Amino acid sequence: MSSLSFSREIPVRHEVDVFVAGGGPAGAAAAVAAARQGASVYLAEGQASFGGMGTAGMVPAFMQFGDGVNFLAGGIGREIYDCLWDAGGAGPRDRRDEGRCTCGIRAEVLKRVYDELVTAESQIRFTFLTQVVAVEHAGGRIHAAVCWGKSGLFAVRARMFVDGTGDGDLAAWAGAPFEKGDPGGVMMPGTLCSLWANIDWEAAWASPVKPYDRLQQAIADGVFTQPDRHLPGIWPVSPTCGGGNINHLFGIDGTDERSVTEGMLTGRRIIPEYERFYKQYLKGYERMELVGSGALPGIRETRRITGDYVLGMEDFHRRATFDDEIGRYSYPVDIHPASTDPADFDKFKAEFTTLRLGEGESYGIPYRCLRPRGLSNVLVAGRCVSTDRAMQASIRVMPGCYITGQAAGVAAALAAGRDCDSRKVPVGELQKRLKAMGGYLPNA
Numbered sequence: 001m002s003s004l005s006f007s008r009e010i011p012v013r014h015e016v017d018v019f020v021a022g023g024g025p026a027g028a029a030a031a032v033a034a035a036r037q038g039a040s041v042y043l044a045e046g047q048a049s050f051g052g053m054g055t056a057g058m059v060p061a062f063m064q065f066g067d068g069v070n071f072l073a074g075g076i077g078r079e080i081y082d083c084l085w086d087a088g089g090a091g092p093r094d095r096r097d098e099g100r101c102t103c104g105i106r107a108e109v110l111k112r113v114y115d116e117l118v119t120a121e122s123q124i125r126f127t128f129l130t131q132v133v134a135v136e137h138a139g140g141r142i143h144a145a146v147c148w149g150k151s152g153l154f155a156v157r158a159r160m161f162v163d164g165t166g167d168g169d170l171a172a173w174a175g176a177p178f179e180k181g182d183p184g185g186v187m188m189p190g191t192l193c194s195l196w197a198n199i200d201w202e203a204a205w206a207s208p209v210k211p212y213d214r215l216q217q218a219i220a221d222g223v224f225t226q227p228d229r230h231l232p233g234i235w236p237v238s239p240t241c242g243g244g245n246i247n248h249l250f251g252i253d254g255t256d257e258r259s260v261t262e263g264m265l266t267g268r269r270i271i272p273e274y275e276r277f278y279k280q281y282l283k284g285y286e287r288m289e290l291v292g293s294g295a296l297p298g299i300r301e302t303r304r305i306t307g308d309y310v311l312g313m314e315d316f317h318r319r320a321t322f323d324d325e326i327g328r329y330s331y332p333v334d335i336h337p338a339s340t341d342p343a344d345f346d347k348f349k350a351e352f353t354t355l356r357l358g359e360g361e362s363y364g365i366p367y368r369c370l371r372p373r374g375l376s377n378v379l380v381a382g383r384c385v386s387t388d389r390a391m392q393a394s395i396r397v398m399p400g401c402y403i404t405g406q407a408a409g410v411a412a413a414l415a416a417g418r419d420c421d422s423r424k425v426p427v428g429e430l431q432k433r434l435k436a437m438g439g440y441l442p443n444a
Helices: 025-036 076-086 107-119 169-173 201-206 211-220 257-281 313-317 342-354 389-395 398-418 427-437
Strands: 012-021 041-044 124-127 131-138 141-149 152-163 178-180 194-197 233-236 242-245 289-293 303-305 325-329 363-366 378-380
Touching (some): 012 141, 012 398, 025 041, 025 076, 025 124, 025 152, 041 152, 076 398, 107 124, 131 152, 152 169, 152 398, 169 378, 211 257, 313 363, 325 398, 389 398, 398 427
Parallel strands (some): 012 041, 041 124, 152 378
Antiparallel strands (some): 131 141, 141 152, 194 242, 325 363
16 A cells, blocks of 8 residues: 655634544543533534534433432433433433433434533534544644544644543554454454334234344345344334434444445444334334434444543442442443344343342442543543443443543543643542532542
């Protein structure tokens, strides 16, 4: 492969306290949290809305915000949850504050909830359709992020940088160590989520025959080009609409645009197979109609940035607490099968039904998980925080991203304000500020 030397003089468009890469659940929470601590913030978001997987990706539901007793994603996560319900964007079947606090997502409403949350903070400047393409770094510090938009290339200088990309791009480009997938590098499949109209939910709920009951027959009948036995399903998002989490994109690598391209083509090609399945094999879905599919594939796993502490399954099992705890969470270990092999599905089913916590139980998340090894002014948030693979499969969902994003934003603001690196942030002060925002920190 030939190479090209590329050099340009580009404008420094912003100089701020905190730069946030990515405006998904982790990045948006980080930007808002930092701004509320008085920091100036610039947020670069690659899509045309905040929210990432829950908006552009059309992921149809939030996993649990709580443990059945406590609301764990307190603070900004709680604000988003409440605002979504108040704006008519949650449900329709879930009950507010019941059980573990899950809910369906109406993506257009959630977009507006994020818009209002971020624009309410005068300290935040941001642009959509803005990609971070490189970092200027030396000596374990990022000095500037290089961004691209329709106006061209520009740079942003900051004291602190928060990686909310989900893939750990910023930290990895600056030299942070990371792992991807299982020991062989195989990652969980993605999903191209979708939105469906004309579903008779009352008939679907009343039917004794559930989707998985008929899936095996449909596979035997040759409905599917890939015999995928894992069917997360269609989630009710309005009285007649459903959000589909109903296919798997096996072998996709969310850090490689060539792989993502193939995944998107595959996802759009196989969605009609699921339409046939639901219409022909199940009650309540006979008139369902595809409204649209996600502008992004639902990526579950890419890089896990190696931090000062690697949160592991031992911590899950012992319901760990930490002196530098910045939150607690409780979602089960949810490693989707990596192939259509029935043995892979059986392994997933065994793990998902047993590796879960009881009512009122949770595990702690230490601040050290947000600090990439070898970097002094970078924090990570969201699904790329420092964990082993099994723990990543628990903490990766959106409420977990709110918890780590909020903590990263407050810590970045503290470091910028004190002109210190991430390891000199006083943990007690960080915890105090997180609690003042509504964070769930019973051990601090």
